[in-house]
Amino acid sequence: MSVAVPSNKTDKVKLAGKAAGLRAKRRFITISLVPILLLFGVFAFLPIIWSLGLSVYQYDPLGSKALFVGAENYLRMMNDAVFLKSLWVTFRFVAITVLVNIILTLFIASAIQRVRIPWLKNLFRTLFFLPTIAPLAGTAIVWSTMFNYNNGLFNIILTKLHMTPIQWLADPQYALYSVILMTLWADIGYNIVLFIAGLDSIPDMYYEAARLEGAGRWRIFFQITLPLLRRTLLFVSVTTVVSYFQAFPQFQIMTKGEPFNETRVLALHIYDQAFSSSNMGYASAMATVFLMIILLITVLQLRWGRTQWEH
Amino acid sequence: MRIPKFMLMLAVVCMVFVATGCTGSSKSGDDTNANAQGKVKLVLWSHQEDQIVNAYKEIISKYEALHPETTIEYQTFPYDVYNQKLKASFSAATPPDVAEMFGTWVPNYSRNDLLVEIPDSETVKQAYYEAPLGGYLRDGKLYGLPLEYNIENGGMLIHPQMLKEQGYDQPPSTWTELVEYAKKLTVKNGNALQVKGFDFVSSDNITFTFLSLILQQNASFWGENEHVNFSTSEAEKAMSALVSLIADDQVADLTTFGGELDTSDYFFRGNSAMTYRGPWTIAAGLNNYKVNDFEYVPVPSFTDNPPSFAAESGWGLTVAKQSKQQEAALDFIRFFSEKENLESWNTETFTVPAKKEIAEDPEYLKNNPYMKTPLEVLSLGQWIGPVADRDYFFKQVNDHFQLMVTGRLSVKEGLAKIEQAINDNQDQHKR
Numbered sequence: 113m114s115v116a117v118p119s120n121k122t123d124k125v126k127l128a129g130k131a132a133g134l135r136a137k138r139r140f141i142t143i144s145l146v147p148i149l150l151l152f153g154v155f156a157f158l159p160i161i162w163s164l165g166l167s168v169y170q171y172d173p174l175g176s177k178a179l180f181v182g183a184e185n186y187l188r189m190m191n192d193a194v195f196l197k198s199l200w201v202t203f204r205f206v207a208i209t210v211l212v213n214i215i216l217t218l219f220i221a222s223a224i225q226r227v228r229i230p231w232l233k234n235l236f237r238t239l240f241f242l243p244t245i246a247p248l249a250g251t252a253i254v255w256s257t258m259f260n261y262n263n264g265l266f267n268i269i270l271t272k273l274h275m276t277p278i279q280w281l282a283d284p285q286y287a288l289y290s291v292i293l294m295t296l297w298a299d300i301g302y303n304i305v306l307f308i309a310g311l312d313s314i315p316d317m318y319y320e321a322a323r324l325e326g327a328g329r330w331r332i333f334f335q336i337t338l339p340l341l342r343r344t345l346l347f348v349s350v351t352t353v354v355s356y357f358q359a360f361p362q363f364q365i366m367t368k369g370e371p372f373n374e375t376r377v378l379a380l381h382i383y384d385q386a387f388s389s390s391n392m393g394y395a396s397a398m399a400t401v402f403l404m405i406i407l408l409i410t411v412l413q414l415r416w417g418r419t420q421w422e423h
Numbered sequence: 424m425r426i427p428k429f430m431l432m433l434a435v436v437c438m439v440f441v442a443t444g445c446t447g448s449s450k451s452g453d454d455t456n457a458n459a460q461g462k463v464k465l466v467l468w469s470h471q472e473d474q475i476v477n478a479y480k481e482i483i484s485k486y487e488a489l490h491p492e493t494t495i496e497y498q499t500f501p502y503d504v505y506n507q508k509l510k511a512s513f514s515a516a517t518p519p520d521v522a523e524m525f526g527t528w529v530p531n532y533s534r535n536d537l538l539v540e541i542p543d544s545e546t547v548k549q550a551y552y553e554a555p556l557g558g559y560l561r562d563g564k565l566y567g568l569p570l571e572y573n574i575e576n577g578g579m580l581i582h583p584q585m586l587k588e589q590g591y592d593q594p595p596s597t598w599t600e601l602v603e604y605a606k607k608l609t610v611k612n613g614n615a616l617q618v619k620g621f622d623f624v625s626s627d628n629i630t631f632t633f634l635s636l637i638l639q640q641n642a643s644f645w646g647e648n649e650h651v652n653f654s655t656s657e658a659e660k661a662m663s664a665l666v667s668l669i670a671d672d673q674v675a676d677l678t679t680f681g682g683e684l685d686t687s688d689y690f691f692r693g694n695s696a697m698t699y700r701g702p703w704t705i706a707a708g709l710n711n712y713k714v715n716d717f718e719y720v721p722v723p724s725f726t727d728n729p730p731s732f733a734a735e736s737g738w739g740l741t742v743a744k745q746s747k748q749q750e751a752a753l754d755f756i757r758f759f760s761e762k763e764n765l766e767s768w769n770t771e772t773f774t775v776p777a778k779k780e781i782a783e784d785p786e787y788l789k790n791n792p793y794m795k796t797p798l799e800v801l802s803l804g805q806w807i808g809p810v811a812d813r814d815y816f817f818k819q820v821n822d823h824f825q826l827m828v829t830g831r832l833s834v835k836e837g838l839a840k841i842e843q844a845i846n847d848n849q850d851q852h853k854r
């Protein structure tokens with residue numbers, strides 16, 4: 113390896129200038145990153161580390177001291193029927209909602225992408241995105257009134273159709289599906305926009321070639337669109353899974369985990385244990401397990417969804 | 424170099440922001456210090472309920488008029504978040520000077536030395552009934568003064584017209600009659616209940632009724648070491664009777680349980696003929712629903728014994744130890760608890776008096792004819808006992824009750840599971 117040796121004064125000056133520029137650049141990068149890293153560290157990493165520490169203590173926020181209990185909080189989870197139930201409810205909620213969300217949004221995005229009139233395409237995109245702008249808590253309140261047994265919109269429709277009204281949020285058979293319905297309505301706009309962007313980025317030449325070869329619509333969708341949309345699909349599925357695992361406001365507002373804990377997702381159970389029952393240590397242990405579950409699923413998704421191609 | 428300097432400034436601003444956020448904020452006491460003019464400012468928190476808020480405001484105005492040196496900042500919070508809000512403020516050492524608390528919450532605060540002891544506890548407690556005082560007592564000392572006798576048992580709302588239509592001129596006088604009335608008063612529309620004969624399916628009343636039916640058999644639901652004991656024949660008989668009302672007699676159902684409306688709302692809308700609920704619901708009927716076609720009558724005993732019942736210590740006022748104005752705060756709650764003031768508060772809020780002299784005052788009954796039934800049974804109330812986590816306790820009973828009604832658990836299995844869950848929780852709170 114050869115090293116360039118400065119031959120004259122001009123080169124030395126040039127090199128010194130380069131080094132100074134590099135230093136300034138590094139300083140700029142450092143200073144630019146400090147605020148955000150500081151905020152991230154204090155408000156994201158520190159609470160996680162704090163929570164990890166708390167998980168081995170029995171701690172009541174009203175009490176002055178915490179009792180070290182080792183792995184007891186973790187062992188307690190194994191026999192906590194409500195924890196196990198909430199874990200099951202969470203997985204059910206995530207599995208159903210993510211699957212329906214992705215199928216639905218992909219279908220709608222494909223339909224919108226086919227619209228050739230620009231203003232109409234924008235209108236559809238805006239219409240579907242609108243519910244995403246509304247705060248989830250507000251949306252949950254509105255949907256609660258629509259699910260009301262006596263005066264809710266859905267039961268008014270059922271009554272008009274001479275059908276028996278349903279306890280949308282109080283019947284264990286329907287409660288979770290009611291919340292899923294509301295969540296999908298409130299959330300699909302975001303993924304539709306992402307899928308439209310992904311579909312727009314697929315070059316037309318692949319479709320043209322496929323059509324020349326005589327491929328049908330479904331074949332084009334499954335053999336051209338889906339494979340080339342894999343990166344968008346991976347991003348959408350990872351963010352949607354993480355977001356639905358953390359679903360909380362709609363459950364807190366619409367059902368509070370009832371009936372029979374049929375809508376008690378883990379985030380709600382953690383909140384109740386921490387702030388209603390003052391079991392901060394136990395809640396932290398559950399939060400740690402929850403974090404590990406989400407982390408593991410995300411890693412698996414990233415591994416399985418990895419792509420090597422370019423177009 | 425302009426940009427790095429700007430970024431440096433931004434970093435400093437962010438650090439200051441972070442440091443400000445992470446350091447303890449000023450305690451409420453700092454705001455409540457007596458100022459240069461000798462003015463005292465107290466902060467009072469309560470939960471939100473129209474009648475209660477109005478009644479508080481009246482007494483606050485009266486106190487401020489008599490004590491011009493004191494101003495009271497009254498803040499209210501929805502019931503759903505009030506407990507959490509209180510816990511957060513006390514754990515962050517920023518509590519209000521005077522906090523309205525539900526009696527069952529108080530032991531958690533008094534145990535952790537967060538509340539001021541009421542001076543001269545021995546004399547003060549003589550003026551109150553035992554049940555509403557239980558939660559406020561710790562080692563014989565009082566840590567707050569109850570405003571009401573929280574009573575969910577003993578009385579029920581009835582629609583006399585519905586009873587008359589079925590040929591009943593009088594309310595039921597025995598448990599057997601109650602079940603018979605309920606069956607006849609129930610109106611079905613297919614599988615759905617259009618009118619419930621006897622509705623007790625609320626988050627409070629399932630548990631309270633169950634506990635009361637045990638007490639009415641002269642039994643206890645407490646074992647040793649602050650553990651509950653539901654492995655008795657009396658507990659099994661009590662729970663079987665309640666399960667049977669829904670599973671066999673079908674005089675009520677679970678369809679509205681956990682919904683947004685209270686059982687009393689369904690009663691005032693005409694969806695139940697008899698509803699087991701506390702007298703505080705009368706205010707909703709008279710003021711919100713503008714109806715007066717109902718009565719509040721005694722619920723017959725489950726046995727030949729008197730209709731004893733379990734009661735929690737209800738709403739009361741406490742003074743935070745963190746308060747810088749403890750003396751002024753204590754003076755305010757003493758003023759609030761004077762007969763004239765507390766009586767007007769009880770009258771306006773349709774709450775049962777915790778203070779004996781108010782309950783025994785004929786003027787009070789004259790102003791509150793609906794209170795006749797609760798006042799007659801006050802002496803039969805027993806404090807519910809050392810429940811460590813009220814919400815958890817009631818949820819265990821309610822959840823398992825639903826499983827028993829739907830046949831997913833037998834009564835014996837359900838009671839064993841309730842007992843185990845509650846006792847584990849009691850132990851968790853002992854450490």
